[in-house]
Amino acid sequence: MNEEQRSILLEAFSHFPLPQGAKLSYGTAGFRADASILQSTVFRVGILAALRSLKTQSVIGLMITASHNKVSDNGVKVADPSGGMLTQEWEPFADSLANAPDPHHLLQLIVEFVNKENIPLKGTWRGEVLLARDTRPSGESLLEAAKQGISSIVGASAIVMGVLTTPQLHWMVRAKNKGMKASELDYFEQLSSSFRCLVDLIPQGSANKYVSGKLLVDGANGVGGEKLEVLKKLLIDLDIETRNSGKEGILNEGVGADYVQKEKVVPCRFGPPDVGTRCASLDGDADRLVYFTVLSNSDGRINLLDGDKMLSLFALFINEQLSILNKSKDDNVDKDNKTRVGVVQTAYANGASTDFLKQLGIEVVFTPTGVKYLHEKAAEYDIGIYFEANGHGTVLFSENFLCWLEGKISELSSTSKGSEQQKAALRLLAVSQLINQAVGDALSGLLLVEAILQHMGWSIQKWSNLYHDLPSRQLKVKVVDRTAVVTANAETVVVRPLGIQEAINAETAKYDRGRCFIRPSGTEDVIRVYAEASTQEAAESLASSVGRLVDQFLGFGSH
Ligand SMILES: CC(=O)N[C@H]1[C@@H](OP(=O)(O)O)O[C@H](CO)[C@@H](O)[C@@H]1O
Ligand SMILES: [Mg+2]
Known part of the structure; x- marks a missing residue:
């Protein structure tokens, strides 16, 4: 130097x-x-x-x-x-x-x-x-x-x-380095035109009255709401009402995807008049998205459709398009074209979602918490779909697969233009252009959910019923030194301090469908406890007994 x-x-x-x-x-x-x-x-x-x-x-x-x-x-x-x-x-x-x-x-x-x-x-x-x-x-x-x-x-x-939203910046960096158009307007145009393309490819007759109603979006009083207002103007097939788009209240205070997902209650400025309406919530920098409906007579409680539910919807749709595409003319599945689809989750994924995905015949793998791990794993597949339960995730398409897909589209457009196969191929290509290839993106995720619901002719309730979440409970415990906890197997097993895992196992075994793990948070000075069981009461009780174990082994009275 x-x-x-x-x-x-x-x-x-x-x-x-x-x-x-x-x-x-x-x-x-x-x-x-x-x-x-x-x-x-x-x-x-x-x-x-x-x-x-x-x-x-x-x-x-x-x-x-x-x-x-x-x-x-x-x-x-x-x-x-x-x-x-x-x-x-x-x-x-x-x-x-x-x-x-x-x-x-x-x-x-x-x-x-x-x-x-x-x-x-x-x-x-x-x-x-x-x-x-x-x-x-x-x-x-x-x-x-x-x-x-x-x-x-x-x-x-x-x-x-x-x-900008965080995903907009990541999208621009990727686009610039690929020599593609990379302005904010280019971002909005790519999202809206690929959304339009998916809507144009909806099979006749499946447009459903349930779905075509309004979508209410909580913008967390942050950048996402503001950007959605701009994007909305380019979308003719979607009726969106944005609330908490910045002027009404304080960023993330009683609003936003993190609040909605963790507390399982309505954000500010949502309430009884919204019962039955499809609602979505973005986080403060718009890289997380969750959907919800307001339950009637419920003191603000909601039915939450989290990252796992979006993942399941995306996996189902992509699987369906692939099976149409890979059917040869005599209706046999073309085995040479076996596309490798993989789903990546963390230990926080609801067990019912994992069961659902496995029943679809999809490969499911687990990584530690943190998008960087999920993203890296998903990139190993032709199509890798990843989500954290909190709503951060996307769908990655490999260069190889996209190249193959583009070849297939040009082949089909000369041999069987207008066929179901060609439409399926065009839909997959549109998904790859709509969903952010750089990071999880609430705006592009929202458009993909909306396009798929319209395609299926599904209400939010129908989507919600794909599977029923196992009751779960999360707790945080303050300890002397959270780095004393060392985990293995994608954070599902504690190897240090010695003895605590056996104690957790013994506690978990008392519950029907019980599952429980602890890990040190990477963003807060706490140990997180996650518990699942067949009833809400059981999940709460498992979480609090394991919380007490954490306190015994690592808390301020343990020394
Ligand atoms: C249980 C949970 O939601 N954990 C979050 C949280 O990480 P922790 O390491 O659990 O603090 O923040 C991360 C960054 O936003 C996010 O990737 C992750 O999913
Ligand atoms: Mg965020």
Whole structure:
């Protein structure tokens, strides 16, 4: 690294001192903390993003958001060239960078990393980082800090995209690196035209009155509601009413997908008049989506259709289209074209959804919590469908499969134009264009749900009845040191502390259809307990007894 670059960095560092006592970790979804302590972190992540761009010679994304967390929090995460999450290999560097105590250490860290990774600081490629933020008031000044971080690496520049949903930014990074049109308008046009295409391919006579009613969307008082208002104008086949789109209340307070999924109650500004209507809720940065209906006479309780239900709907539809497509003329299934479809879930997936998917004959695999793990696994299939129960997920189509599909479409359009087979192929292609290939995206997920319901002629109730969730309960337990818990087998078994797993097993065995696991959260300082059983009472009781076990083994009285 030359003198000029060193002195630019040292000069810039002096404007962003590390706050006293801050200890940050890149965690499950980037850095998150109270916004007031994040200036230096975001500045440093700006440097990281610029280096990542120079290293990969590709466009990188930097998003300022704290998703479903409270409005006074904020955070920062990086999108890799594929549009996916930052490679896990760079996470340790992100951690040391964020916590380097003074300018001297910081400079040394960067110099060593640049050497180790062989990052071309004076190459011909000019680094480019797309910068965006959610609607949090702290976002504006944090975005400025990120910009300064990026421009303190000579040869790298920031392109400010302004307020976007997290998935929009990931989509743009992916599109730019593929040489495709990548503006916000291009995003909206791709979503609306592929949605339109699916609607045009609906079999005659299946349009159903139940479905064609209004969809009510809770925008979490965040960026998603605002963007949906824009997208809506391009959609002629959908009647959407947006509530909580930002002006009415506070971000994520009593609203949004996380609140609705965890509390299983209506968000603010939803209530008895909405009984029977199809409702959906986005989270603060619009990468999560859940559906729900308001139950009558229920004090705000809801029937929740979570990530598992969306996953099941998508899997069912895709499976159906594949079986139409892979039928040869004499009605035999064409075995040479066996498309590998895989579903990826975590231990939080409701057991009833897993049973349902297996009955469809689909391969189901499990990974640890965190989208980066699910996404990576799903990418191993021709079509990989993944969802966390909380509503983050998408459907990935492999390049190979898409190439095969496009060949098939051109073959069919000369041999059997207008056939069921050709329509099935066109539907799959439209799904691959509608559903975000970079990350889970509430807006594109919502359009896919709506298109499939219209295709099937299904009401939300019919969709909900695909299977019935096993009653479940989640708890959080504060412990002395959550890192004392070490898990294995996609977080379903505790290997440390010794003895606790046996105790959990003994407790679980007392319950009909009992299933229970614990794990340390990656985003909060707690141990999470999840329990399922055949009745709600049993699930609650299993969760609380295991919660007590956690307290005995790891709580403040255990030492
Ligand atoms: C049970 C649960 O919902 N866990 C969430 C939560 O992670 P934890 O590691 O459980 O804190 O935040 C993650 C990031 O948003 C999300 O991927 C994950 O699903
Ligand atoms: Mg989110």
